[in-house]
């Protein structure tokens with residue numbers, strides 16, 4: 447299970463809305479000229495007024511900021527924004543609007559207002575968090591997220607949880623890393639060197655330890671009857687931002703061969719410094735694994751990109 451931060455639940459909250467207006471394969475954005483997000487392309491939204499529902503606030507902000515009347519709006523996500531040093535949470539309610547009427551009206555606050563093709567979205571000139579969750583909006587995958595900002599351009603912690611809209615199946619896999627000091631063996635074949643694509647499925651009734659040993663022996667010439675388990679990671683693969691239906695539970699074993707009497711290395715593999723090895727989830731993953739202290743982790747991934755990672759001590 448993905449841990450979702452709860453320590454700030456007692457913090458005062460300021461409720462805000464953010465609505466993306468979508469038509470065919472285009473999204474309407476406005477350049478914000480004052481207040482939060484100044485100089486960035488934004489969806490339309492703002493703070494909820496007292497005695498107003500969050501839904502009404504979303505509709506009002508759309509009207510105020512771009513002149514359109516939203517007819518059909520759907521809640522797609524919740525985001526808690528937190529700033530280091532502040533004990534106030536900005537609670538963002540994210541909506542998708544695909545039916546509207548009226549004409550676009552620019553204002554001092556928002557101008558210009560432009561339609562952007564989905565594949566030409568100005569993600570580099572928007573709030574940095576958009577890169578992590580905006581594709582979820584387009585694919586209509588409901589989500590809940592938390593971003594901790596150091597300043598307006600730097601996120602120091604993030605959690606994205608995809609809300610469970612149907613049953614997900616779990617697959618159990620094992621993977622074994624062979625290490626010596628701060629180096630690991632990786633395949634010379636690029637595709638095979640990608641760790642999340644090359645683990646071994648655990649058959650029904652088979653123990654994790656046996657699966658790990660047979661994986662080890664089929665990939666490397668090695669004589670050992672023991673390989674320690676270091677981590678359990680849950681990986682949700684969205685695969686081009688499709689709704690993930692599978693959670694991979696991967697049990698990571700690490701074989702330290704520096705103490706082995708016999709270890710013959712085949713030509714298919716080479717030693718690589720853990721800091722230089724690519725395709726191993728996020729930057730922290732390999733170094734944490736090679737410390738040989740048990741831990742748990744969660745990764746939300748789209749192809750090779752990690753959208754969100756979380757580490758917990760065992």
Ligand SMILES: CNc1ncnc2c1ncn2[C@@H]1O[C@H](COP(=O)(O)OP(=O)(O)OP(=O)(O)O)[C@@H](O)[C@H]1O
Nearest residue numbers: 462463464481482483490491492493527538573575
């Ligand atoms: C920190 N990372 C962030 N990432 C993405 N979006 C963010 C954001 N932080 C704020 N936002 C959005 O910015 C708008 C606030 O706008 P803001 O001008 O303050 O609201 P409002 O129109 O009520 O202000 P005034 O009362 O007119 O000053 C609102 O849509 C809100 O969701």
